[in-house]
Amino acid sequence: MTLSTMLQSAITKRFGLRPRHDWAKSIEQAISQLADERQLPRARVERDLPDDPNLLRAVAGKLTVEETFFFRFPVQIEQVVDHVAQLLPHRPRAAVTVWSAGCASGEEPYSVAMGLHGRLGALPDNLAIVGCDISAVAIERARRGIFGNWSFRGVSEQIRQLYFESLPADKSRIAAVFRSSVRFEHLAIHEMAHRLGPTSVDVVLFRNVGVYFDEASLARCFKQYHRALAPDGLLVLAATDPTPPPELFKRVRSDSIGIYRRAEQSEVTKSRTKARTVPRPAPDPVGRRDAIRTLRPPPVVEALALGDRGQLSQAIEAADRAVAGHVDDPHGFFVRGQLLLASGQPVAAIEDFRRVLFLRADDRLARYWYIVALHGAREVGRLGPQIAELRRQLAGALEDEILEDGRTSASELRAALITFEGLCE
Numbered sequence: 001m002t003l004s005t006m007l008q009s010a011i012t013k014r015f016g017l018r019p020r021h022d023w024a025k026s027i028e029q030a031i032s033q034l035a036d037e038r039q040l041p042r043a044r045v046e047r048d049l050p051d052d053p054n055l056l057r058a059v060a061g062k063l064t065v066e067e068t069f070f071f072r073f074p075v076q077i078e079q080v081v082d083h084v085a086q087l088l089p090h091r092p093r094a095a096v097t098v099w100s101a102g103c104a105s106g107e108e109p110y111s112v113a114m115g116l117h118g119r120l121g122a123l124p125d126n127l128a129i130v131g132c133d134i135s136a137v138a139i140e141r142a143r144r145g146i147f148g149n150w151s152f153r154g155v156s157e158q159i160r161q162l163y164f165e166s167l168p169a170d171k172s173r174i175a176a177v178f179r180s181s182v183r184f185e186h187l188a189i190h191e192m193a194h195r196l197g198p199t200s201v202d203v204v205l206f207r208n209v210g211v212y213f214d215e216a217s218l219a220r221c222f223k224q225y226h227r228a229l230a231p232d233g234l235l236v237l238a239a240t241d242p243t244p245p246p247e248l249f250k251r252v253r254s255d256s257i258g259i260y261r262r263a264e265q266s267e268v269t270k271s272r273t274k275a276r277t278v279p280r281p282a283p284d285p286v287g288r289r290d291a292i293r294t295l296r297p298p299p300v301v302e303a304l305a306l307g308d309r310g311q312l313s314q315a316i317e318a319a320d321r322a323v324a325g326h327v328d329d330p331h332g333f334f335v336r337g338q339l340l341l342a343s344g345q346p347v348a349a350i351e352d353f354r355r356v357l358f359l360r361a362d363d364r365l366a367r368y369w370y371i372v373a374l375h376g377a378r379e380v381g382r383l384g385p386q387i388a389e390l391r392r393q394l395a396g397a398l399e400d401e402i403l404e405d406g407r408t409s410a411s412e413l414r415a416a417l418i419t420f421e422g423l424c425e
């Protein structure tokens, strides 16, 4: 086994990163950079790497994508602020803790801090915000708190003026109060998880990180988050991220994007016991089935209710019944598409969203979810035209225009779409 292949497998095993086709070359470059930075002969770095976890982390940190910006997907930041603000008065003696797992250069945890400052007028002493990242360069930037224009692409000028000091060359430094209140650790997620006690964290932000992980590491992360989170703690994921196991996390609301609540241990045990011991009910005799049918809500409503409770496979069965009866009704396909996505079946979801768009080409939310499904299925080549079309459809919409579901505003959908920017340009 060559050094490069050995390092690739060690990095995947230890830090969860899914290997990319260009890794061999990137690892070569990372070793050279590391030797330069530490002023060591390259041969010495190569010799020490297999046994030195810090060196291995330093190499892994040079292989990641550190893309981030302030107030990315502001609806989620707002929901985190709501949750934390509501907990703070009830915790006079213990901290309310927010963990940005994979924080890159810090824009995400700083956004939560700014959001809370805006809400409360100050940052209370019993608030702890911590960010960790495997990239040393990113953590160094986060600690310095100096950012260029690119980090501000989701932010109003007002926020920049309020919380940042202008520096030469279009740079801005975040106010000292935030630099001293947000703690940054150069640690991999699983290393940080070991430092945090059980139920000691109130919010985990794990956005745009899981997409780079292999399945085994993702499963490990979700277990660690479940252990670290307090009862009712929130796990926040980007719309394009893999969904967590339903027995560990429940969506807070069926229409919320990427926000999950930690499932109680009793819910976990219940769903496990159910899965193991409860046999599928025998088919009803026809007469009884008809009687039940009249009492049952329409299948699409049942699908939504089951989906809300995290019973995804039953929800999908109900959605199957909904679409079977009404092949020209886009609503059932839309609901089933979302359920399929939530249960990790983006390829099947693609077909449902295509059907909705066939029936209702101007449904902007359906197009958005179609984009999410294409991304989840790694159909990168088909993303570009869909994103362009959705941007075109949103171009004339007012900021607070309410979209097809009667709840989401055009500005929220625009913000959600930013997640995909750069993927296909």
Ligand SMILES: C[S@@+](CC[C@H](N)C(=O)[O-])C[C@H]1O[C@@H](n2cnc3c(N)ncnc32)[C@H](O)[C@@H]1O
Pocket: 015, 016, 017, 061, 064, 065, 066, 067, 068, 069, 072, 101, 102, 103, 104, 105, 108, 132, 133, 134, 135, 138, 187, 188, 189, 190, 206, 207, 208, 209, 212
């Ligand atoms: C695309 S950025 C996301 C930043 C931020 N969460 C956001 O959504 O804007 C992904 C970050 O995750 C970090 N990362 C990847 N694997 C990691 C690991 N195992 N432990 C800690 N950080 C990791 C990368 O270094 C990178 O900075």
